[in-house]
Amino acid sequence: MNRLQANLCLICVTLCWSTEVIIFSCIPDGILPFATTVITSGIACLILLTCFFKRIRQEMARSGKKLLLRCLILGVIKTAYDILFLYGLNYFDVSTGAFTFCITVVVLPVILLTMKRNVSKKTWASVLLVLTGIVCALGGTLVNAQFLGLLIMFVGCTVRAFFIVKLNEYAKEHDPMTLSTWISIIGTVLAFAIWVVLQPSTFASIPWSGTVIASFFIYAYFIVAFAQTLNIFAQKSATATGATIIYSLEIVFSLIWSYVLPESLIDRMTPSPYHVVGALFIVAGSLIEILEFKSRRVRVEIKE
Amino acid sequence: MKSKNKRFHKGLRTAGLFFALVFAYLVLAIPFRVMTVIPGFTEIRPVQLLKPVYGVFFGIPGCLAFAFGNLIGDLLGDSLRWSSIAGFAANFAGPFVFWLFWSRLSKTPFSLRTGTDLLKHLVTTVVSAFTESLLITPVVMLVYADVDAMLFAITVFLNGTVFPLLLGIPLMILMQEEFGFRPCANRYAPL
Numbered sequence: 001m002n003r004l005q006a007n008l009c010l011i012c013v014t015l016c017w018s019t020e021v022i023i024f025s026c027i028p029d030g031i032l033p034f035a036t037t038v039i040t041s042g043i044a045c046l047i048l049l050t051c052f053f054k055r056i057r058q059e060m061a062r063s064g065k066k067l068l069l070r071c072l073i074l075g076v077i078k079t080a081y082d083i084l085f086l087y088g089l090n091y092f093d094v095s096t097g098a099f100t101f102c103i104t105v106v107v108l109p110v111i112l113l114t115m116k117r118n119v120s121k122k123t124w125a126s127v128l129l130v131l132t133g134i135v136c137a138l139g140g141t142l143v144n145a146q147f148l149g150l151l152i153m154f155v156g157c158t159v160r161a162f163f164i165v166k167l168n169e170y171a172k173e174h175d176p177m178t179l180s181t182w183i184s185i186i187g188t189v190l191a192f193a194i195w196v197v198l199q200p201s202t203f204a205s206i207p208w209s210g211t212v213i214a215s216f217f218i219y220a221y222f223i224v225a226f227a228q229t230l231n232i233f234a235q236k237s238a239t240a241t242g243a244t245i246i247y248s249l250e251i252v253f254s255l256i257w258s259y260v261l262p263e264s265l266i267d268r269m270t271p272s273p274y275h276v277v278g279a280l281f282i283v284a285g286s287l288i289e290i291l292e293f294k295s296r297r298v299r300v301e302i303k304e
Numbered sequence: 305m306k307s308k309n310k311r312f313h314k315g316l317r318t319a320g321l322f323f324a325l326v327f328a329y330l331v332l333a334i335p336f337r338v339m340t341v342i343p344g345f346t347e348i349r350p351v352q353l354l355k356p357v358y359g360v361f362f363g364i365p366g367c368l369a370f371a372f373g374n375l376i377g378d379l380l381g382d383s384l385r386w387s388s389i390a391g392f393a394a395n396f397a398g399p400f401v402f403w404l405f406w407s408r409l410s411k412t413p414f415s416l417r418t419g420t421d422l423l424k425h426l427v428t429t430v431v432s433a434f435t436e437s438l439l440i441t442p443v444v445m446l447v448y449a450d451v452d453a454m455l456f457a458i459t460v461f462l463n464g465t466v467f468p469l470l471l472g473i474p475l476m477i478l479m480q481e482e483f484g485f486r487p488c489a490n491r492y493a494p495l
Contacts, residue, residue, distance in 0.1 A: 001477060001478075001481045001482065002417055004417070004418070004419070005416065005417065005477045005481065008416075008422075008473060008474060008477065009474040009477060009478070012470060012471060012473070012474040013474075015470055015471075016471075176482075213335075214334075214335035214336070214337065215335075217335040218335050218336065221332065221335075222350070222471075226471075226475075230474055230475075230478060233478060233482055
């Protein structure tokens with residue numbers, strides 16, 4: 001997979017994640033997010049195990065405990081930032097809260113710097129544009145937002161940035177399919193533990209219906225099995241910063257869905273001018289990262 | 305005798321592949337029946353992402369699997385109508401356009417590594433979606449006058465372009481680059 005292909009895959013991953021809102025609208029509000037994680041990650045890891053059992057077994061034989069330990073670290077970090085986002089988003093309305101996810105883009109290069117890794121000038125330019133987009137979109141709400149909400153989101157984004165750095169590192173070393181399967185398994189187990197504490201009746205508390213089951217399957221196919229695996233494959237050929245900048249496009253896709261899709265599928269909303277301008281800055285930042293700017297062509301003459 | 309046996313095994317393998325592809329189609333298609341745009345006629349169909357995959361990597365058996373998958377999906381979803389015959393033809397033609405382009409018309413082998421390759425794929429996708437829309441919409445218009453033909457045609461076209469482009473391209477990249485699938489619709493591929 002070359003860099004262009006990796007970037008395309010990352011855009012696709014971001015697109016899949018942005019449809020989460022549409023799928024969630026088919027799942028009743030009473031179902032806890034941890035329940036959704038348990039069921040969807042469970043289905044996804046079953047699919048991955050069934051389809052790629054041989055490949056996973058080979059990788060386990062090669063990497064064994066080291067891989068398991070790394071997946072455990074990733075699974076714990078992922079659950080941690082999921083919880084932080086879940087509680088942090090309570091302080092914002094849906095559209096504003098979604099923009100706060102993009103803070104990861106700003107935090108990640110700083111984390112890389114503290115780890116003494118290089119960040120290119122092009123990346124810093126992208127980060128600056130995305131940051132301008134976030135500030136634009138949050139606009140007045142940033143002033144009125146509760147400090148605690150912002151703090152939780154900031155910590156969540158920092159944890160997520162650390163997750164991306166580690167995932168990027170491990171993806172280059174291990175088989176992405178095995179990583180994805182184990183992250184799903186560990187995510188399922190951790191989410192189930194939290195679910196049991198919050199809602200001891202677990203599966204019995206879910207109002208099962210055709211639509212709910214279908215939504216769980218759709219979520220499992222696209223958000224977990226497909227997007228998560230594709231993300232890890234793409235990370236092999238991408239940088240952590242580049243990936244995060246592309247992830248910030250999620251808010252742009254979400255805005256498009258909320259404007260384009262019929263009301264039978266989603267609660268439609270008209271984005272404010274601040275949101276539109278913010279989204280444009282984010283697109284510009286991502287384009288700078290995605291596009292390869294060639295330096296002036298140098299003619300090489302071969303003398304015989 | 306030996307060649308007869310070989311042919312039998314090849315036929316068996318193709319049949320097995322066909323059933324596996326139909327199964328994969330149905331597993332992906334059935335949950336999306338809840339996302340209806342025109343009840344009984346069309347819904348949001350991410351399963352369309354399999355259209356280029358089936359055409360390029362599995363050739364004619366793939367095209368047939370795509371068409372039969374759609375037909376069985378209609379049957380299971382209680383939406384089998386006269387227009388399903390046109391639906392069958394359109395769902396065969398969709399992946400067939402990809403197969404035809406990459407195996408007969410393109411001067412280069414199938415790949416999605418450069419901007420030019422991607423542009424070719426984009427044009428093929430648009431042609432394929434347009435062909436599908438052109439095959440189904442007139443029949444639906446003729447048989448079911450109460451259906452909004454314009455909305456139907458647009459939905460078919462968008463389903464046929466958006467999903468193969470946004471989800472199909474990454475899946476094909478993954479299949480070719482990471483899982484080592486060899487494009488069947490590739491006359492340049494070594495035998």
